[in-house]
Amino acid sequence: MRLEQRGRIKIFMQSFFAIRVRFFGFCACALAGFMIAAPAQAAEHDAQVWTTAAAKLRLDEDWALNLEAQGRFGDDVQRLNETQFKASVLRRVGPGLKIGAGYGHMIKNRAGGPDRHENRIWQELAWKPETGIKTSLSFRTRVEQRIIAGDTGWRVRSRLKATRPLGEGASLYAYGSEEAFFFLNDADWGARSGFDQSRIGAGLGWRFSQMASLEAGYLNRFKPAPDTEDKMNHIIALTVVLRP
Template sequence: MIGRAHLLLAGLCLVASGARAAADPVQDGQLWINTTLFGSVGDVAFFAEAQPRIGSGISRLDQLILRPAVGWKVNESLTLYQGYAYVEDHGTPGRVSIEDRSFQEINWKIGEIAGVKVSSRTRFEQRWQSGGRDVGFRLRENLRFARPLTEAKDSISAVGWTELFVALNDADWGPRAGFDRIRTFVGLELPIGGQSTVEIGYLNQTARAPARGTELDHILSLNLFIRN
């Protein structure tokens, strides 16, 4: 009887440890480098972005994104964009998949609350990938907060933002409707001349991966924003 109890207890321990292992997220350290050029001619606005993402413990290129867009400045606080993104995914060694995205974007400078500048970016994406035939629809909402650390005109600012991604449908190349990922950033914004800035900090990404469960990425994020 005691022997059976020991066997049962051992079995329960194995099941529990297996369940914990299955629930543990797949973690990675990454480096994301982004350069974005912003400009406008009258009420016509544009931006062009290049972003290599280096993953697998910052050892190899994981993804490359090229993202231009053109838009209309409704007023000083609100700009609407139509854009395109070319995405190379190198996540699987020896295999590169290509994704094309069309997107519509709303940029809104909400205002200042207790000295904190608040802005929003809402993006609706239509995604085509080389590994499937379906169009994946995704909605992204970014809320950004920035507070100057001094009263000087060119003060360094503390920055924090979070962005939620929601897939709106299932697609045959991977996405499943519902929560897709969330990103949270904390760091500093440094002025480098005119309106241009450098933003550096820690970015955490928690993503749902249908084949592997949850992915958790710890990212050193370096961003150069050039504004004319």
């Protein structure tokens, strides 16, 4: 890639990233306001635990393979609501810039009804800029095709994550994240075009070796429901990542 092209990409990503930083701040303020006003709002609250095991495999200098398995426990952590299995490939195309594609199979365990199976395909853009400060920033946008019962819902999800080490050369770090989801079309299985949900989280991570890390934190998921009560999930998120 020529230097001129790389320069244009860098300028575009910096501008786009600045917009996301502002959006991150807006979402954090909006969540704080919602939590203050929560007693006056009609919302269904649920305590959940999400467990994730992931492996990031470097294939060569530019290519990587990611594998992930997830279990989501809900209904006040009384039963397994959903399992997910995902695989994706990523290719580095510039400094801190990667593109990729993936596939996942999701099984939603519905109480009193048959399980719902979903096949999901996605394309993604990931960027980790050099900030020049201790805080590390990463940005990811995915375009998903969610296929359920033969009907496809197109969804865009965009995440911003900030990570900061706790101490000089420390293996412990703090993180915060924000992710917004938007459907691009309606689908027979329930998708409606427009805003789908938001997720805002924070927690601590521990790199206990060069090949493994653990993150534990709180994730707030807000999902509006036009015909019923909005849903507010309070999630303990536990993630183990291996880098063999």
